Amino acid sequence: MENPHQQLLSTKRWVIKIGSALLTKPGEGLDVDRIRWLSGEIAELRSQGKEIVLVTSGSVAAGMQRLGWRRRPHALHQLQAAASVGQMGLIHAYATACEQHGIHTAQILLTHSDLADRGRHLNARSALHTLLEMGVLPVVNENDAIATDEIRFGDNDTLAAMTANLVEADVLVILTDQDGLFDSDPRLNPNARMLAASAASNPNLDDMAGDSKGELGRGGMATKLAAARRAARSGATTVILSGKHPLNLRHLAAGQGVGTLLWPDMKPIKARQQWLAGHLIPKGRLMLDDGAVAVIKQQGRSILPVGVRQVDGQFTRGELVLCTDLQGHEVARGLVNYSADEAVRIMGQPSQAIQSLLGYVDEPELIHRDNLVVTG
Ligand SMILES: Nc1ncnc2c1ncn2[C@@H]1O[C@H](COP(=O)(O)OP(=O)(O)O)[C@@H](O)[C@H]1O
């Protein structure tokens, strides 16, 4: 691609994520000055006609400061308490800063289970769309006070990507404390070189992102890369950008080559399929033979019992399962028509045999193609 940053000139809807590493100073809580000028930059983008949804971290850090705690707690109940105290300060800082520019803000707190439930997922989506239509700036964070370990997004990169899917954003901007994605962690390697642009699915990026992270952030670059790939499913371009340089956002909007741009190079998947791929916690696993893997990947077919070699986990009809190939690599996810016990009894058998094996037939497919999404 000639100059991939130029494609941002014609984009309209941006989700901007502001990370903990940027908003918090070790031991000092929230960096309110930075919130003030970032809000000014958001106002500038809006005046250029962009629609913005903000995803912001910082509630735990702000709560620690208000409670006089010096170290980030590890216990979940203490994190929940700090987050709920701090969310007040966080939202207040944005509301005050945005009011200066005549912008109304709205707080949206989400948990993984909100997005996993199809009804609540659609409600969150329509609330966000309504706020955008009204010209209000939605300010999203995880609902840390009620999220348990099992259902946490954990890092706000994932939450931001899901928000980009939810509102069908054109662009996801991940603002952090580094200029972009480097070939190794620039904190550890002063000679690290920054990547200007790449296709999001480029497998070489995984080695670059590694697994090291900053002091205050949760995810490091690995979760930012995964977020870019998740955002790409709904066709969004992601830019990992430093939020330390005051003019970076407007330079980006002007098509200048700042940050690392990761463009979507996969076919966008339908909204319901995105929800299937991203928002449910799998309850079990079906191991498929090579023939079944080939027809679901190449022809978009349903999964029949005859192509299943092994069933793991406990699930009931309608729940989500992972489907793997014989080597154990994930190839798809979908909602099953039969429980785990039933699936064990019918696996490897032709669909005509279901009646004699179970005494009834719900459907001839174990997973119908409408409830299946190919992920690998
Ligand atoms: N390849 C890399 N390129 C850039 N930064 C990296 C890389 N690998 C690890 N990092 C680390 O990731 C940190 C940013 O992630 P994180 O601390 O989670 O920030 P945030 O709170 O903004 O999400 C950087 O400060 C840097 O130390």
Ligand SMILES: N[C@@H](CCC(=O)OP(=O)(O)O)C(=O)O
């Ligand atoms: N919801 C948490 C943020 C989690 C977090 O730190 O995320 P990130 O900025 O991606 O490292 C908070 O507001 O403190």
